[in-house]
Amino acid sequence: MPTTLIEPFRIKSVEPIRMTTRAEREALLEKARLNPFLLRADDVLLDFLTDSGTGAMSAKQWAAIMEGDESYAGARSFFRLEAVIKNLTGYEHLIPTHQGRAAERILFAVATHPGDLVPNNTHFDTTRANLEVDGVEAVDLVIPEGLDPKNLHPFKGNIDLEKVAELLEREGHRIPFGMMTVTNNSGGGQPVSMANLRAYAQLLKRHGKPLVLDVCRFAENAMFVKLREPGFADRSIESIVQEMFSLADGCTMSAKKDGLVNIGGFIALKDDRWVEAARNLLILTEGFPTYGGLAGRDLEALAVGLEEVLHEDYLRYRLRTAEYMGEKLKAGGVQIVEPTGGHAVYLDAKAFLPHLGPEDYPAWSLANALYLEGGLRGVEIGSVMFGKRLEDGTETYHAMELVRLAFPRRVYTQSHFDYAAEVICELKAKAGEVRGVRIRKQSRFLRHFTAEFGWA
Numbered sequence: 001m002p003t004t005l006i007e008p009f010r011i012k013s014v015e016p017i018r019m020t021t022r023a024e025r026e027a028l029l030e031k032a033r034l035n036p037f038l039l040r041a042d043d044v045l046l047d048f049l050t051d052s053g054t055g056a057m058s059a060k061q062w063a064a065i066m067e068g069d070e071s072y073a074g075a076r077s078f079f080r081l082e083a084v085i086k087n088l089t090g091y092e093h094l095i096p097t098h099q100g101r102a103a104e105r106i107l108f109a110v111a112t113h114p115g116d117l118v119p120n121n122t123h124f125d126t127t128r129a130n131l132e133v134d135g136v137e138a139v140d141l142v143i144p145e146g147l148d149p150k151n152l153h154p155f156k157g158n159i160d161l162e163k164v165a166e167l168l169e170r171e172g173h174r175i176p177f178g179m180m181t182v183t184n185n186s187g188g189g190q191p192v193s194m195a196n197l198r199a200y201a202q203l204l205k206r207h208g209k210p211l212v213l214d215v216c217r218f219a220e221n222a223m224f225v226k227l228r229e230p231g232f233a234d235r236s237i238e239s240i241v242q243e244m245f246s247l248a249d250g251c252t253m254s255a256k257k258d259g260l261v262n263i264g265g266f267i268a269l270k271d272d273r274w275v276e277a278a279r280n281l282l283i284l285t286e287g288f289p290t291y292g293g294l295a296g297r298d299l300e301a302l303a304v305g306l307e308e309v310l311h312e313d314y315l316r317y318r319l320r321t322a323e324y325m326g327e328k329l330k331a332g333g334v335q336i337v338e339p340t341g342g343h344a345v346y347l348d349a350k351a352f353l354p355h356l357g358p359e360d361y362p363a364w365s366l367a368n369a370l371y372l373e374g375g376l377r378g379v380e381i382g383s384v385m386f387g388k389r390l391e392d393g394t395e396t397y398h399a400m401e402l403v404r405l406a407f408p409r410r411v412y413t414q415s416h417f418d419y420a421a422e423v424i425c426e427l428k429a430k431a432g433e434v435r436g437v438r439i440r441k442q443s444r445f446l447r448h449f450t451a452e453f454g455w456a
């Protein structure tokens with residue numbers, strides 16, 4: 001039997017991508033001040049900057065777009081999406097938003113108070129920022145294995161239950177709810193087991209605290225559960241997803257990930273708590289409750305996306321993509337974060353560029369080199385993103401120097417990935433030539449988006 005895992009779709013509409021010469025890329029990167037965020041997407045061959053909102057919609061989704069009901073109030077498209085989400089989550093209330101962070105902003109505004117504390121396996125950066133802006137402390141409690149790039153634990157997104165129990169004892173009065181991010185994006189797209197989620201939910205319940213899930217990649221997580229967790233091999237993805245939601249009281253979602261759409265998000269809540277206040281804020285900042293931050297056609301595309309993302313052949317192919325890239329890179333002597341997660345591969349830049357010191361920003365330098373070598377765009381997750389320049393001019397550096405290559409859904413074919421792996425492995429062979437960079441200009445917050453660099 002053939003073992004090659006094929007893309008479980010054929011292509012009906014294509015978008016050309018443009019090959020550039022190395023000389024052109026050198027000029028383009030100089031013009032972008034050595035910051036890949038400042039490149040024009042047309043000048044990138046394979047864009048692995050993010051898996052968020054970059055996926056391809058299916059023919060069924062495009063057809064559903066024509067069915068969009070753009071009525072201001074009570075649109076048919078809302079009820080269609082509501083039915084799909086009710087079936088998946090079992091939750092009564094749907095609050096659509098324009099993307100994930102808007103869902104966070106609204107829920108946190110109504111469900112937290114200044115001085116509160118929210119535990120999570122790892123807060124995604126917008127989740128953390130939306131808590132902190134309300135004066136809430138965001139506490140990351142992922143298991144220690146989740147912080148070790150070489151540990152092969154099957155569920156490195158799990159939360160440390162002992163630490164949670166201890167925190168509930170000590171700071172329980174400050175905790176309005178617990179959160180869990182599935183999969184754990186900031187921890188490398190690593191999955192959470194059903195057993196861990198159940199134990200966490202029970203622990204919270206014993207202290208009278210609800211559980212809110214950040215479910216951006218709920219389907220990828222369910223597939224990992226099916227493949228890795230004892231007792232789930234014969235279960236349908238839909239039933240695994242339903243069981244996961246049944247353990248919690250609500251969720252926030254960026255539909256730009258496992259919603260298989262280019263824009264969208266929502267809050268879904270099991271009971272009435274928070275609903276009225278959240279809807280009032282929704283009207284103020286997003287839109288009327290039956291469309292929130294979206295057009296009717298967006299709601300339709302999302303309703304279809306949430307059904308398509310459960311298909312097992314799709315999920316098998318999806319998880320296999322990252323695994324396949326990981327295998328190719330390891331065979332070429334490239335160190336990555338293991339095991340590969342659901343949506344991305346992370347290159348260890350310190351191991352790739354041992355001749356560079358922290359002041360050379362190795363992960364940033366590697367991201368630049370990948371562009372120069374083969375037109376690839378990844379994102380630095382290292383000292384430019386997490387370090388900072390202090391008042392006295394000294395720099396702080398991050399412990400890990402990673403380049404994340406995140407994979408858009410249903411966009412690139414196996415030969416695109418073969419090409420990307422080849423580029424990376426060829427670069428590895430001449431890694432000594434890669435030059436470090438220095439920051440020439442930076443902003444105070446989120447500096448990686450706009451910073452300007454020069455060669456070291």
Ligand SMILES: *Cc1c(COP(=O)(O)O)cnc(C)c1O
Pocket residue numbers: 052099100101102124126127181185186214216253254255256257264265
């Ligand atoms: C993307 C993401 C968000 C934020 O969603 P946006 O749609 O980008 O606003 C929140 N949490 C996680 C885990 C994410 O991956």
